[in-house]
Amino acid sequence: MIWFWAGIGFWLAAWGLNGWLARSPLAARRGVRLFIPALFGLTVLVLWQGVVRGLGVPAVILPAPSDIWVTLIGSLPLLWIDFMQTIVKGGLSGYAMGCGAAILTAIAIDRSPFLQRGLLPIGNFVAALPIVGVAPILVMWFGFDWQSKAAVVVVMVFFPVLVNTVAGLAASERMQRDLMATWGASYWQGLFKLRLPAAMPFIFNGLKIATTLALIGAIVAEFFGSPTVGMGFRISTAVGQLSLDLVWAEIAVAALAGSAFYGLVALCEKAITFWHPSQRGRT
Secondary structure: OHHHHHHHHHHHHHHHHHHHHHHOHHHHOHHHHHHHHHHHHHHHHHHHHHHHHHHOOOOOOOOOHHHHHHHHHHOHHHHHHHHHHHHHHHHHHHHHHHHHHHHHHHHHHHHOHHHHHHHHHHHHHHHOOOHHHHHHHHHHHHOOOHHHHHHHHHHHHHHHHHHHHHHHHOOOOHHHHHHHHHOOOOHHHHHHHHHHHHHHHHHHHHHHHHHHHHHHHHHHHHHHOOOOOOHHHHHHHHHHOOOHHHHHHHHHHHHHHHHHHHHHHHHHHHHHOOOOHHHHOOO
16 A cells, blocks of 8 residues: 555645646746646656555556556557557648648638538538548548548548638738738738738647547547558557557557647747737747
8 A cells, every 4th residue: 555655645745836836936937837737747647656556456457657668668669660550651641631621622612602601511510420430431442551541530630620721711800901902912912911821820720629630530540440550450459458558558659649749730830920919928
């Protein structure tokens, strides 16, 4: 039980420190803002380790973080192959195709009242379809390799980015659009010099939402058929073999990859939309 009480004690002490830092004037400093969530995550891991070790929880139910770490380090070559198959081939390719197609479709919708009234309602309907129903169909259409996973990702990311882009293109003020027309600007000049820059916060909001959807879609699609590599394939087979430490190692890699991908998109947003009040307020 010493593991259990040690984990509880560390968690309480770190919780108190986090609470004090969050209320103190130091909370405005960048280093402290990064330290608070890092410490909170560390306390969760320590509490997890203490509860599992202290209560003797079997590894087939919930492995300790130390066991997951050992499996992760020992399985790095396998995890790297799964990462390349699922995240890079299926996830990133589908993300790029889906987001690019969504932005181009949003511009077409902006140009056509018919598409505004016809395509968007259908898009909302398609976006509501469950991925577990769509994924097997796309796997049968595109095969068991990464192409079918990319197709699932395209379906998942297309409509969130489309809706946000359409809303962003309509975000510029009417007076600004009238001013561009007064200066004799064409549609494309108004689009690239006014409306697309004004829509960038909306577009990046959709792109950030799509980062997590792309990861989920690529992994879930592998449950319905894939080569003998991939994160979804590995998770499903490891569960059948009761290798829960490998399952959690794959989950940890997916979580880190998703967080890094989201952070990369957020950095691009900050660099491109530095002029926006929301970004100026964060500096």
